[in-house]
Amino acid sequence: xxxxxxxxxxxxxxxxxxxxxxxxxxxxxxxxxxxxxxxxxxxxxxxxxxxxxxxxxxxxxxxxxxxxxxxxxxxxxxxxxxxxxxxxxxxxxxxxxxxxxxxxxxxxxxxxxxxxxxxxxxxxxxxxxxxxxxxxxxxxxxxxxxxxxxxxxxxxxxxxxxxxxxxxxxxxxxxxxxxxxxxxxxxxxxxxxxxxxxxxxxxxxxxxxxxxxxxxxxxxxxxxxxxxxxxxxxxxxxxxxxxxxxxxxxxxxxxxxxxxxxxxxxxxxxxxxxxxxxxxxxxxxxxxxxxxxxxxxxxxxxxxxxxxxxxxxxxxxxxxxxxxxxxxxxxxxxxxxxxxxxxxxxxxxxxxxxxxxxxxxxxxxxxxxxxxxxxxxxxxxxxxxxxxxxxxxxxxxxxxxxxxxxxxxxxxxxxxxxxxxxxxxxxxxxxxxxxxxxxxxxxxxxxxxxxxxxxxxxxxxxxxxxxxxxxxxxxxxxxxxxxxxxxxxxxxxxxxxxxxxxxxxxxxxxxxxxxxxx
Amino acid sequence: xxxxxxxxxxxxxxxxxxxxxxxxxxxxxxxxxxxxxxxxxxxxxxxxxxxxxxxxxxxxxxxxxxxxxxxxxxxxxxxxxxxxxxxxxxxxxxxxxxxxxxxxxxxxxxxxxxxxxxxxxxxxxxxxxxxxxxxxxxxxxxxxxxxxxxxxxxxxxxxxxxxxxxxxxxxxxxxxxxxxxxxxxxxxxxxxxxxxxxxxxxxxxxxxxxxxxxxxxxxxxxxxxxxxxxxxxxxxxxxxxxxxxxxxxxxxxxxxxxxxxxxxxxxxxxxxxxxxxxxxxxxxxxxxxxxxxxxxxxxxxxxxxxxxxxxxxxxxxxxxxxxxxxxxxxxxxxxxxxxxxxxxxxxxxxxxxxxxxxxxxxxxxxxxxxxxxxxxxxxxxxxxxxxxxxxxxxxx
Numbered sequence: 001x002x003x004x005x006x007x008x009x010x011x012x013x014x015x016x017x018x019x020x021x022x023x024x025x026x027x028x029x030x031x032x033x034x035x036x037x038x039x040x041x042x043x044x045x046x047x048x049x050x051x052x053x054x055x056x057x058x059x060x061x062x063x064x065x066x067x068x069x070x071x072x073x074x075x076x077x078x079x080x081x082x083x084x085x086x087x088x089x090x091x092x093x094x095x096x097x098x099x100x101x102x103x104x105x106x107x108x109x110x111x112x113x114x115x116x117x118x119x120x121x122x123x124x125x126x127x128x129x130x131x132x133x134x135x136x137x138x139x140x141x142x143x144x145x146x147x148x149x150x151x152x153x154x155x156x157x158x159x160x161x162x163x164x165x166x167x168x169x170x171x172x173x174x175x176x177x178x179x180x181x182x183x184x185x186x187x188x189x190x191x192x193x194x195x196x197x198x199x200x201x202x203x204x205x206x207x208x209x210x211x212x213x214x215x216x217x218x219x220x221x222x223x224x225x226x227x228x229x230x231x232x233x234x235x236x237x238x239x240x241x242x243x244x245x246x247x248x249x250x251x252x253x254x255x256x257x258x259x260x261x262x263x264x265x266x267x268x269x270x271x272x273x274x275x276x277x278x279x280x281x282x283x284x285x286x287x288x289x290x291x292x293x294x295x296x297x298x299x300x301x302x303x304x305x306x307x308x309x310x311x312x313x314x315x316x317x318x319x320x321x322x323x324x325x326x327x328x329x330x331x332x333x334x335x336x337x338x339x340x341x342x343x344x345x346x347x348x349x350x351x352x353x354x355x356x357x358x359x360x361x362x363x364x365x366x367x368x369x370x371x372x373x374x375x376x377x378x379x380x381x382x383x384x385x386x387x388x389x390x391x392x393x394x395x396x397x398x399x400x401x402x403x404x405x406x407x408x409x410x411x412x413x414x415x416x417x418x419x420x421x422x423x424x425x426x427x428x429x430x431x432x433x434x435x436x437x438x439x440x441x442x443x444x445x446x447x448x449x450x451x452x453x454x455x456x457x458x459x460x461x462x463x464x465x466x467x468x469x470x471x472x473x474x475x476x477x478x479x480x481x482x483x484x485x486x487x488x489x490x491x492x493x494x495x496x497x498x499x500x501x502x503x504x505x506x507x508x509x510x511x512x513x514x515x516x517x518x
Numbered sequence: 519x520x521x522x523x524x525x526x527x528x529x530x531x532x533x534x535x536x537x538x539x540x541x542x543x544x545x546x547x548x549x550x551x552x553x554x555x556x557x558x559x560x561x562x563x564x565x566x567x568x569x570x571x572x573x574x575x576x577x578x579x580x581x582x583x584x585x586x587x588x589x590x591x592x593x594x595x596x597x598x599x600x601x602x603x604x605x606x607x608x609x610x611x612x613x614x615x616x617x618x619x620x621x622x623x624x625x626x627x628x629x630x631x632x633x634x635x636x637x638x639x640x641x642x643x644x645x646x647x648x649x650x651x652x653x654x655x656x657x658x659x660x661x662x663x664x665x666x667x668x669x670x671x672x673x674x675x676x677x678x679x680x681x682x683x684x685x686x687x688x689x690x691x692x693x694x695x696x697x698x699x700x701x702x703x704x705x706x707x708x709x710x711x712x713x714x715x716x717x718x719x720x721x722x723x724x725x726x727x728x729x730x731x732x733x734x735x736x737x738x739x740x741x742x743x744x745x746x747x748x749x750x751x752x753x754x755x756x757x758x759x760x761x762x763x764x765x766x767x768x769x770x771x772x773x774x775x776x777x778x779x780x781x782x783x784x785x786x787x788x789x790x791x792x793x794x795x796x797x798x799x800x801x802x803x804x805x806x807x808x809x810x811x812x813x814x815x816x817x818x819x820x821x822x823x824x825x826x827x828x829x830x831x832x833x834x835x836x837x838x839x840x841x842x843x844x845x846x847x848x849x850x851x852x853x854x855x856x857x858x859x860x861x862x863x864x865x866x867x868x869x870x871x872x873x874x875x876x877x878x879x880x881x882x883x884x885x886x887x888x889x890x891x892x893x894x895x896x897x898x899x900x901x902x903x904x905x906x907x908x909x910x911x912x913x914x
Contacts, residue, residue, distance in 0.1 A: 001849045003888035007867055009846050010860035023899035043585030045699040045750045134701060135750050184905075187860075189821035189847040203905065211838055215831060219575060228579040235580050286901070318702040348895035349902055355891035356884075362894065394894060395887055502584060 004353045005185060013187030016210045018202040021185045023349045024288035028171035028295040029279060033116035034090050035062075037271040038124060038132075039264060040224040041070040042231060046127075046135035048076070049226065050264035051083050055090075057276035059269040068241040068253075068260040073493045075241070077147065080136070084154035091115055091157055095306045110303040114172055114295070117161060120196045120222040120275045121177040127224035129162025129173070137316055152313050159316045160305045166328075168336040169294045172302065176278035183282060188214070196222050196274050203281060222271035234263055242499045288346035294339075323464070334454075341453045345410050351449065358397030360449045361404065361416075361424050363390030365442050376429060386435065387417065388426045390446060398424070404448040409434045414448070523782045527559040529792020534562035536675035541719055542712070543827035544670060545768060548775050552817035553827060557673040558778050561791055563828040570812065571805050572831035586697040589747060590680070593695060593754055599660060602681070602693075605745050605754040610683045610691055612659050621646050621658035623665060636676055639665040644731060650684045651733040659684045668723035672778030679720040683743070690728075690738045692720055696746045700755055705746065710759070717742035718765040722772075740765065786814050820848050857881055 001009075005021070012019045032055040039049040047070035054062030063086055067079035097109040119125050136155030139147045165173040181193045186202040193199050197217040206213040221227040226234075237259040244253030308314040320328060343350045354360055366389040373382040398404065398416055404426060406412035411431035418425045426448060428435055440446065494502075536544075540557055547553065556563050567574055593602040599620055603612045612618060623646070626638045643664040649657040661682040668675055681693040694717050698709050721742065725735035740762040748755035791811055794804040812832070819837045823830040837845045841859035844851040856878055857863050866874060866882045867889035874882040896902045 001846065001853065003853065003884055004892050006843075006846070006850055006853060007864065007885065007889055007892060009850070010864045013841065013845070013860045014864065018905065020902050020905065023895075023902040041581055042579030043582035043697060045701065045747070130701070188845065191821045191824070191847070211835060215572075226579070228577040228582075229575070231579045231581055232577075348898045349892070352891045352895035355895065356888035358887070360891070394890060 002353045002356065004356045008185035009187055012185050012202065016187070017205060018184040018186050020183065021349065022183050022285075022288075022343075023347050025282055025285035026169075026182065026288050026291060026343055026347070027174060027179055027282070028116075028287070028291050028298070029283055030114075030116040033118045033174075033279065034087075035118050035272060035275045035279070036124070036128060037120055037268050037275060038127060038223050039221075039226045039268060040127060040131070041067075042225060042228070044070060046131040047071060048079060048083075048132065050261075050268055051079065052265070052268040052272045053083070053086070054272070057273065057280070059272050062269075062272055064261070064265050064268065066257070066261045066264050068257045069238055069245070069499065071494045072242070072245070072496070072499060073145070075245075077151070080132075081148050081151050084136070084148070084151040087154045087157065088150040091153075094302070095309050097303070097306055097310070108303075109307055111299065111306040114299050114302045116172055116174070118174045118176060118275060118279060120175070120271050120278075121194060122175045123194075123225070124223050125165060125173060125175045126162070129158055129165060131224075133158025133162050149313075156309075156314045156316065157305075160314070163316075164298075164301055166332055167297075167301070168332060169339040169342075170298055171291075171295055172298050176275050179282060180278055183285065195220075196271070196278065200274055200277060200281075204277070220270060221267070222274060223268070226267065230263075230267060234260060237263070239502070242496065242502075246496045246500050288343065290339075290342040290346050293342075297335075338453070341451055344449070344451060345405075345407060348407075351407055351447075354449055354451070355394070355447075358395065359451075360394075360407070360447055361390065361392065361396040361398050361419075361426075362394040362445065362447050363392040363424060365389070365440055365444050365446055366391050366423070367442060368440065372427070374427070384432060386428045386432065388414070388428060388446065390424045390426070392422055392424055393445070396424070398448075398450055402450050403452050404450050405452065406431075406435070407447040407449055409438060410451075410453065412438075413452075523785075523789075524559040524778075526788070526790050527555065527792075528561050529790050530795050531561055531565070531792050533560045534565075535560070536670070536673060539826060539828075541670065541675055541677070542715060543823070544673065545715060545719055545772070546826050547818060547820065547823060548671060548771050550818040550823075550827075551781055552812070552815045552833070553829065554671060554673065554775070554778065554781065555785070555815050556791075556829070559791070566791060566808075566812070567828045567832055569805065569808055570832045572835060574828040574831060582697075589697040589752065589754075590695050592752065593745065594662060594681075601754055602660070602695075602745065605756045606683055606691075606693065606743060609743050609756060609758055612683065618660065619656065619658040620660045620662060622662040624663040636665060639663070640667045640676065644727065647682075647727060648731050648733075650690065651728065651731065651737055657684060666720070666723040666727050668719075668726055670719070670723075671772045671775050672781075675723075677720055677723050679717075679724075682724075690724070692717060692724060692738065692742045694720075694742050694744055696744060699747045699749060700744075700757065701749050703757075705744075705757075710744075713744060714742070714759055714761065714764055715768075717759070718761050718768050721761050721765045722769055789814060819844050820851075821845070822848075854881065 008019045008021060034053060034055055036051065036053040038051040041047045041049045048065075048067060049070055050064060050066045052059070052062050052064045056062065065079040065082045067076045069075045070079075094111055094113055094115040096112055098112055099107050099109055102108045119128060133155055136147075136151055137159045138144060139155060140152050161173045164170055177194050177196050177199055180196075180199050180203065181190065184199075184203055186193060186199065188198065188202070195218060197220040198214045201210070201213055201217055219227065221230070237256045241253055241256035241260065244250070244256055305314065317324075319325075344354060345351070351360065355362070368389070369387040370384070372385050372387045374385040375382050376385070396419070398419060400416055400419060402416045404414055404416060406414075409431065411434045412428060413430040414426040414428040416424060417427045536557060540563065543553055543563070544557055553563070556566065564574060593599075593605070598615045599618060600615050603614060603618060606612060623639050623642050626635070626642045628635065643661070643666060646658060646661050646664070650661075661684070664679060664682055666677045666679070668677055679692060680695040683691040683693050694713060696709070696713055698706060721738065721740075724738055728735045728737060741758050741760050743756050744759050745754050745756045747753065789811060791808065793799070793807040793811055799807065813836065817829070817833045817836070819830070819833040819842075821834075823833060827833075834845070841861050842851075843854040843857065843860055843863065845860075854863055857866065863885060866878060867885040869882055869886065871883075871886070
């Protein structure tokens, strides 16, 4: 936590209200993103109790699928298949490809637009992607159960979303706790910021005292893990549903189902509306300059997925093989670096963190010597190297010979020629024309920073497995392994008899845990 | 003397035994005196927090408990330990069931008195461990539900690992059964880390027990074998998790914390958490007196406490009231060493150079620089101070 962040948090703590961490919005928001909130039955890997989703902020118009007994295959897949059908319908238009000319000649097929999925928190993002998506993506292969094609497609799409969500700066699969915490500072810890309900309370304000309100709000479960006590009240209905199923008692089943459904609807509605509210808070913030470019990257990546989809359901390996892993890591690392750099240049409030560390020089222009000519390193002829003389107005720790860039236009690059407590001279070695065009007047404020972004191609795109990734990886992990044994067939299934024999545990003692110490 | 002081703190409150959560709370934050006093005195942190008006509303889902028990039962009882032996096969070479000797320590006879039953189980575990350590041919291969008695930083705890497996080549293995899935060879990192933390306590206890019985503690492997469902099915899969670093770090930390008698000496004379034994005080009055008593014992709050400690909400409220930087997390507390509140940090940030006393001069310079950088940036973008008026989420 930088000191600037700490001060923002202190301000928030003092005023009992969130403080803006950025001047601009650093994520793309589509006109109508798909909001998805979900509850998973506790104790199961991927057995959704309910999923609510939609593009409208009005929860009445959102869709809800419910499994009254997620441990039963029919019940679970009835819900999953319904969600999958709608999800595929949502994705469909984005898979349309158009042909555009490539830069160096030839043509390329690109998707016209990118779907955007928004969830309340990081846990839901990882649940939908790496859990639910993973549990669906091998269905229909090997010895697994047959499922509708839309469900297989959903497994593939969610797997792509899960993978892509790792790319720093992506806006395709957003978790609102992450996005809001990026744009607002609160007076609570980052751990507590992972709760969308309390995070929103800091931003939107609450009537009355903040802390008591937060304690209450911490009770709300925005998924994927439901509130345990809520689950305890639900258990009898789940049981009744199974009993109805076993006895072929349709009335009992329907009654139990409608109870589970209405309870789930009520609980998920809150999370659904909160997620839309979070989007509503971010939307009016003006986007930062780099957002468009990063959305283009998202589009480029999505187009690759869309092209794969032309040839049938894309298949994903269980894990990356070493080469893919090395490449992905390299890509994510350079994306993270680029993002950090771009955000700093885009947003003065993010640049302020560097400024606080003394990495910036702020000053008023005393004079610019346009006629200075020097032989640049590696050059032969004397070329124009304007000297910018600044009267420093803020402390800096920049030293002689450091390479700096102008924060207004990062093409303008220079070297610190001399510095003392009151003034600094910078020799502008690159981006001369940009500086001329900006026509900086004497007396104007200029800000330089010692960031030096890489401008060439990626220096290291591995084409063979680097030694760091030569771990003993078996082919089992690389994708072609045998399927079956029920391991890849969705969540564990229980027969009706097994389900019937399950006890209702009721409300659990707070200290009860499997693997108990007495 | 120690015992008297601890008994006095508990007074007539019901005796609470250490459990998995309290052990986790203690080991996650060993620097917290309050938690140690509560545990040493045998006070239930859960009830204490409730009396203080900051109850923890956590809990386990009945579905999770049921699923966990079902998985464990399948591995052990319902398959006659066959599934467990199969899962452990890559790591431990055990004979299959008819030849497999299992000692279920739970079966030492259900004594009516819980304490006596626990003592009997501890005794039985010791005996069995001695048999194994001596290399007795009839020693059990699997010890189910062992109980280890252990002094954890002055708190006596009985620990119950899931199982101990005896490898033929006279090595002891610690086995832990969990019901969270291992998908494509990867488990949820947070859960895995919690398991490793829990197992390292078992590991310490087991080494201590072996030493107490006069055997070489290195008999025990420096790892735990985690048995959990593979992918989305119910087939168990085993993974070895190294524990050496974690276990040794924990040992070091626990050795470094002050002994309980020393801690008690620092506390006010006559301290008790049983503030209202007769029930004469009203609710609010009792709460106020209790809060005062608890506050007399220093706590070391960090936001992570909420994951393990039932007292977390009370301690948080305290830290918020005093505006302690710890409310933002460990890092904030460290970065602002010497500054006691966030408000002070802001005051320092806005202070005039040279007007701050010397101990804080360095912090003040850094804060002032940060604040002026922030204000300069804000002045460049006027909207940066404004919380936006929300738009309807669906609108474009």
